[in-house]
Amino acid sequence: MTSAFLVAGGxxxxxxxxxxxxxxxxxxxxxxxxxxxxxxxxxDPFVSALSLLLNFVSLGVLYLMLDQPFVxxxxxLVYAGAVVVLFLFVIAYLGDRREVFSxxxxxxxxxxxxxxxxxGLGGILVGVIIGSDFPDTVSxxxxxxxxxxxxxPSAIGETFLTDYLLEFEVTSLVLLVAAIGGIVLGLTGRAxxxxxxxxxxxxxxxxxxxxxxxxxxxxxxxxRTAPTAPRTDxxxxxxxxxxxxx
Amino acid sequence: xxxxxxxxxxxxxxLFAIGAAGVLLRRNALVVLLSIEIMLNAANLALVGFSRVHxxxxxxxxxxxxxxxxxxxxxxxxxxxVALSHLRRELDTDDMTELHG
Amino acid sequence: MIxxxxxxxxxxxxxxxxxxxxxxxxxxxxxxxxxxRGTVLVLSLLTLAIALGFTIARFHVTTYGAFNxxxxxxxxxxxGRIIALSSALxxxxxxxxxxxxxxxxxxxxxxxxxxxxxxxxxxxxxSFVSLFVGLExxxxxxxxxCALDAERAASLESGLKYLILGGLSSAILLYGTALVYGATxxxxxxxxxxxxxRGVLVWTGAAMVLGGLAFKVSAxxxxxxxxxxxxxxGTPVTAFMSxxxxxxxxxxxxxxxxxxxxxxxxxxxxxVAGIAVTSIVVGNVGALIQxxxxxxLGYSSIAQAGYLLVGLVGWEGSGIPALVYALIVYxxxxxxxxxxxxxxxxxxxxxxxxxDLAGRGWIPEGRSVLVALPAFGMALCALxxxxxxxxxxxxxxxxxFGAAVDHGYAWLAFVAVLGSVVSLAYYxxxxxxxxxxxxxxxxxxxxxASLPAPSxxxxxxxxxxxxxxxxxxxxxVPATPVRTPGRAPVIALVGVLLAxxxxxxxxxxxxxxxxxxxxxxxxxxxxxxxTDHQAAEETGGSSTDAAAASPEDVAPVE
Numbered sequence: 072m073t074s075a076f077l078v079a080g081g082x083x084x085x086x087x088x089x090x091x092x093x094x095x096x097x098x099x100x101x102x103x104x105x106x107x108x109x110x111x112x113x114x115d116p117f118v119s120a121l122s123l124l125l126n127f128v129s130l131g132v133l134y135l136m137l138d139q140p141f142v143x144x145x146x147x148l149v150y151a152g153a154v155v156v157l158f159l160f161v162i163a164y165l166g167d168r169r170e171v172f173s174x175x176x177x178x179x180x181x182x183x184x185x186x187x188x189x190x191g192l193g194g195i196l197v198g199v200i201i202g203s204d205f206p207d208t209v210s211x212x213x214x215x216x217x218x219x220x221x222x223x224p225s226a227i228g229e230t231f232l233t234d235y236l237l238e239f240e241v242t243s244l245v246l247l248v249a250a251i252g253g254i255v256l257g258l259t260g261r262a263x264x265x266x267x268x269x270x271x272x273x274x275x276x277x278x279x280x281x282x283x284x285x286x287x288x289x290x291x292x293x294x295r296t297a298p299t300a301p302r303t304d305x306x307x308x309x310x311x312x313x314x315x316x317x
Numbered sequence: 318x319x320x321x322x323x324x325x326x327x328x329x330x331x332l333f334a335i336g337a338a339g340v341l342l343r344r345n346a347l348v349v350l351l352s353i354e355i356m357l358n359a360a361n362l363a364l365v366g367f368s369r370v371h372x373x374x375x376x377x378x379x380x381x382x383x384x385x386x387x388x389x390x391x392x393x394x395x396x397x398x399v400a401l402s403h404l405r406r407e408l409d410t411d412d413m414t415e416l417h418g
Numbered sequence: 419m420i421x422x423x424x425x426x427x428x429x430x431x432x433x434x435x436x437x438x439x440x441x442x443x444x445x446x447x448x449x450x451x452x453x454x455r456g457t458v459l460v461l462s463l464l465t466l467a468i469a470l471g472f473t474i475a476r477f478h479v480t481t482y483g484a485f486n487x488x489x490x491x492x493x494x495x496x497x498g499r500i501i502a503l504s505s506a507l508x509x510x511x512x513x514x515x516x517x518x519x520x521x522x523x524x525x526x527x528x529x530x531x532x533x534x535x536x537x538x539x540x541x542x543x544x545s546f547v548s549l550f551v552g553l554e555x556x557x558x559x560x561x562x563x564c565a566l567d568a569e570r571a572a573s574l575e576s577g578l579k580y581l582i583l584g585g586l587s588s589a590i591l592l593y594g595t596a597l598v599y600g601a602t603x604x605x606x607x608x609x610x611x612x613x614x615x616r617g618v619l620v621w622t623g624a625a626m627v628l629g630g631l632a633f634k635v636s637a638x639x640x641x642x643x644x645x646x647x648x649x650x651x652g653t654p655v656t657a658f659m660s661x662x663x664x665x666x667x668x669x670x671x672x673x674x675x676x677x678x679x680x681x682x683x684x685x686x687x688x689x690v691a692g693i694a695v696t697s698i699v700v701g702n703v704g705a706l707i708q709x710x711x712x713x714x715l716g717y718s719s720i721a722q723a724g725y726l727l728v729g730l731v732g733w734e735g736s737g738i739p740a741l742v743y744a745l746i747v748y749x750x751x752x753x754x755x756x757x758x759x760x761x762x763x764x765x766x767x768x769x770x771x772x773x774d775l776a777g778r779g780w781i782p783e784g785r786s787v788l789v790a791l792p793a794f795g796m797a798l799c800a801l802x803x804x805x806x807x808x809x810x811x812x813x814x815x816x817x818x819f820g821a822a823v824d825h826g827y828a829w830l831a832f833v834a835v836l837g838s839v840v841s842l843a844y845y846x847x848x849x850x851x852x853x854x855x856x857x858x859x860x861x862x863x864x865x866x867a868s869l870p871a872p873s874x875x876x877x878x879x880x881x882x883x884x885x886x887x888x889x890x891x892x893x894x895v896p897a898t899p900v901r902t903p904g905r906a907p908v909i910a911l912v913g914v915l916l917a918x919x920x921x922x923x924x925x926x927x928x929x930x931x932x933x934x935x936x937x938x939x940x941x942x943x944x945x946x947x948x949t950d951h952q953a954a955e956e957t958g959g960s961s962t963d964a965a966a967a968s969p970e971d972v973a974p975v976e
Contacts, residue, residue, distance in 0.1 A: 111339035196330030249389030252562035256396035
């Protein structure tokens, strides 16, 4: 199969036959696999995130080879441009803390299992895929229903806004939920952080002791009020239904 | 010899397995999140490859939606990791002493 | 010229209502103060009630192939919506006072409403695309809800754990969908069954879809997140998650397996039976050694997932009506149990253990009978979960196991009954604590000390930073992680009502069984075999009928 996109870019691999195409596939497939392996095996998350970039970009090229320039573009923009950068930001923000635990304890035990998982699951999947005959493998784009429009932004836009309109809308709701989550979690984290810093700044030992003492008093108070016997003040007072004054 | 879409799908199987190994075996929350991304990408490659096999756009459209959804998941995941890092200095999912499970 | 898509808005009415409600709640929640807090709560309850009313009013209005084939709104979907909406309604009541007073009231409610919206779309999905998008919508909302509740590490960690394992299961589900798409060329759930080209690719895809959904119903071996997440998340969220998520995931599992993969049923029925056995064993054995109440309920919910899967094995006979009945009963009794756990937590100001139940069943001198009523409700729910005869739990198990026996899986029913007998050990422990033990402060203290993370932990020798982050001693407002002990009369009342519901469901099962029959007819189009009220106890007679009904019969009917 040929890639209209690459041909348009001046690369014409119709002439040297498909060998060029096979080489291209092999190169980027290898890059994707190596990228994935490094992501999984690197001890430093920073290295992992960077090799994820390699994996994503290689996949982008593979999408181009599948005649799907729009998905390739989205892949590079969304994944490489947004997701990986987000990861890198967080890793940079965490600084040293990212490496506090880097699987050294398990390293020796783990590798046989890792190999087994990869070989087992991968073997099954690849075997199934290679072993099954596809209904009607279309190799020439002109023969397909989509024809020459295949993979163009306009064709994808049309499918998106007709058949998949509902999902398109719901995806926006998913993004809204994620935004709420990001904000709420960020604020929660900040609030805790501030509280911690405040206590760290109360340098005098007396002050710290006072803080601890009051916390302990609170603890004792809750413990004492809780398990007294026999239970008289369980929540049954549907008739008296006052909210407790702690 | 030509490159047929099945090759791409087979490659996606390999990537999926690598990602699964990462999720199951690594204990660093960040790396686990990255491994999940690899798995979702592998699924995307399969969708796109099959979309090419069938000559239909459904697979590609689904793949683009998966990208948006995966990004949302990352946002929430990293949000929790950052909030947690304020709380503990370790991001080790194995060391979660609060939940012994 | 782009053709205009068919937009049947009424088919996704409940989802529209909840989505709009979520955004309104979010906007109004930006304000501060007690007034805003009350408004948000009322608005959120109102939204859920309206959506519930809408669903019930249009229960029998089915729309297939809405939105160009993305939505199949039928009775099965409506059953799922009703369970999800009621469960959310109760969870919102549970969570009404539990959230902190820091001016962020809107988020909790907006997330619950978004989750319900996603669940509705998920259970009414007509294609694997809307199924996945709906799944992710409610999953992501739940990840945040798990992490959000209470400012303690356990909550954040449970959120992270749920997110990681949920992400794994989503990826598996997605890859399975991709394989099915590759083999059949369609994402349509009914369309997959019609594809002539089947084979190992569809099998693998079906297995991966089953694996991904098994995670959501917390069936073994995809269960291991359940106890930790149940324990770590706030109790209102846990109650919502354990009932709504599980129910809609079960209904979708039933839909997908009996429509898309009906031709492969010979292959998946034994697999489902195997998962059921594993879940029953893992759940019951795990629950035996638990002292933390929420963990115990977590393991119990794994075992319950096993029983529910037993019903799915008999899908061609009375399995689907039994499943619907059992899901509703399960939701009622689980929510009832969590209501009492929450009452207990509010009372103690910390997580509740088995020992905390000691002697709470007694009526103290000079007090009205009402005082002991919540504990009695808990006892009823425990009996129902165990499947003791006068409760609905017994009838639901009877119906589920009967469906499996009709389908030739007597051994499976035997294993399930054996599992129920084992489960008596821990459910009866709840009753023993409630009614036969004296409250013993020292013992309760010892149990509490064994808690993994007392939310008020003050560790003298520990890192001072940890203390600071678990308590805010300087100004102990209710927002602090040191939970203030108190009473929760409304929650107790809800718990008692739910416990009463399990009794009502036991003696008046017909309306619910009718729902199940409708759902089954929507799925399998079996005609009149499901109209009489004894369908759940029906014997093999109907299974031939169902087998004859091919999935092609589920034709788009507008």
